[in-house]
Amino acid sequence: MGNTIKMVDLHGQYLKIKDQIDQAIQEVIDSSAFINGKQVDAFATELADFTEAKYSVPCANGTDALQIAYQTLGLQPGDEVLMPAFNYVASAEAAALLGLKPVFVDVLEGTFNIDEELIEARITPFTKAIVVVHLFGQSANMEPILKIADRFSLKVIEDNAQSLGSEYYFPDGVRKMTGTMGDIGTHSFFPTKNLGCFGDGGALTTNNEEYALKAAMISRHGQGQKYAYEMIGCNSRLDTIQAAILRVKLRQLKSYLLRRTEAGHIYNHLLKNLHQVTRPVENDFSLHTYNQYVIRISGRNKIKELLREAGVPSMIYYPSPLHLQNAYTYLGYKKGDFPVAEMLCQEVLALPLHTEITPREQEYVVNSLIQSIKSL
Ligand SMILES: *Cc1c(COP(=O)(O)O)cnc(C)c1O
Numbered sequence: 382m383g384n385t386i387k388m389v390d391l392h393g394q395y396l397k398i399k400d401q402i403d404q405a406i407q408e409v410i411d412s413s414a415f416i417n418g419k420q421v422d423a424f425a426t427e428l429a430d431f432t433e434a435k436y437s438v439p440c441a442n443g444t445d446a447l448q449i450a451y452q453t454l455g456l457q458p459g460d461e462v463l464m465p466a467f468n469y470v471a472s473a474e475a476a477a478l479l480g481l482k483p484v485f486v487d488v489l490e491g492t493f494n495i496d497e498e499l500i501e502a503r504i505t506p507f508t509k510a511i512v513v514v515h516l517f518g519q520s521a522n523m524e525p526i527l528k529i530a531d532r533f534s535l536k537v538i539e540d541n542a543q544s545l546g547s548e549y550y551f552p553d554g555v556r557k558m559t560g561t562m563g564d565i566g567t568h569s570f571f572p573t574k575n576l577g578c579f580g581d582g583g584a585l586t587t588n589n590e591e592y593a594l595k596a597a598m599i600s601r602h603g604q605g606q607k608y609a610y611e612m613i614g615c616n617s618r619l620d621t622i623q624a625a626i627l628r629v630k631l632r633q634l635k636s637y638l639l640r641r642t643e644a645g646h647i648y649n650h651l652l653k654n655l656h657q658v659t660r661p662v663e664n665d666f667s668l669h670t671y672n673q674y675v676i677r678i679s680g681r682n683k684i685k686e687l688l689r690e691a692g693v694p695s696m697i698y699y700p701s702p703l704h705l706q707n708a709y710t711y712l713g714y715k716k717g718d719f720p721v722a723e724m725l726c727q728e729v730l731a732l733p734l735h736t737e738i739t740p741r742e743q744e745y746v747v748n749s750l751i752q753s754i755k756s757l
Pocket residue numbers: 442443444445468469471472514540542543568569570571581582583
């Protein structure tokens with residue numbers, strides 16, 4: 382079984398909906414409307430429905446979505462943007478490209494999400510926004526974060542690239558989808574995300590009509606009327622073929638998410654008594670959709686190698702925190718500034734989890750992990 386376990390199984394997932402996908406692609410080819418075909422608008426409407434946001438604006442990828450979000454919110458060079466140190470690079474990169482200053486905040490070791498108690502200490506008179514990254518399929522603790530943002534008049538962007546379909550429960554019982562609680566949510570349809578297309582894709586969601594119109598304009602070169610440019614924009618469109626694929630897959634998303642959550646719980650159960658492994662913490666205030674199942678273990682690199690020899694793939698998200706990356710040394714951080722992020726980068730290991738994985742495969746993964754730990 383070992384050599385058949387995959388980190389992700391996009392082909393197996395495709396085969397189950399092959400006819401619908403092939404037909405959707407063929408329709409786009411037959412129409413030749415490769416750019417701004419009717420499927421793009423249709424997908425935008427369906428994505429807004431799914432996320433329960435008022436508006437959605439498709440774009441070319443999740444990194445562009447962040448850049449467009451910063452521009453839509455009117456952030457200016459020199460403005461400071463708070464974001465987690467343990468994170469994918471996109472939110473820092475898009476900020477830096479616009480002359481904004483990424484300011485990192487350490488994270489919680491249990492959930493990997495931004496530590497809301499450390500946010501306030503990083504706020505200066507230049508702080509204008511906070512990017513909350515819902516990592517690995519789980520919502521950050523939004524209620525206190527939104528309160529801080531409100532108190533300091535900060536805009537809130539939710540980077541929901543890894544958590545489309547996840548939910549957050551406010552203390553008063555109100556349930557919200559991730560990506561709809563701040564000013565703007567950003568999404569990625571990179572193939573391995575909860576909703577993946579067959580290439581690159583992205584979107585923004587918002588409940589603010591002005592932001593929706595502005596984001597749409599920015600993504601089309603800042604164009605109002607044809608060849609009339611109202612603001613500096615970019616070229617960031619979702620291809621019609623990708624939109625057509627996403628429409629088919631969006632209809633499956635609820636069942637994909639159930640499969641992920643179920644598989645996450647199976648790992649939680651199988652790993653329960655393995656004291657060498659720290660399982661990911663699942664908060665009561667959120668629905669975790671397990672875009673990744675990330676454990677912590679000491680001797681991580683060796684374990685990864687032993688797992689590989691047993692035919693079990695695994696991945697390291699992330700091997701280095703953003704503040705210690707060469708590209709971001711200009712920000713002036715040093716080792717020790719974000720101890721939790723730095724510790725996580727040494728210990729995290731993502732186990733195979735995807736919509737097609739079987740409980741038997743998960744048992745094999747865990748048994749291989751147990752053997753690896755024994756032979757360490
Ligand atoms: C994948 C990802 C992105 C970027 O998405 P792309 O579509 O690859 O540009 C941004 N933020 C996070 C947290 C991600 O995981």
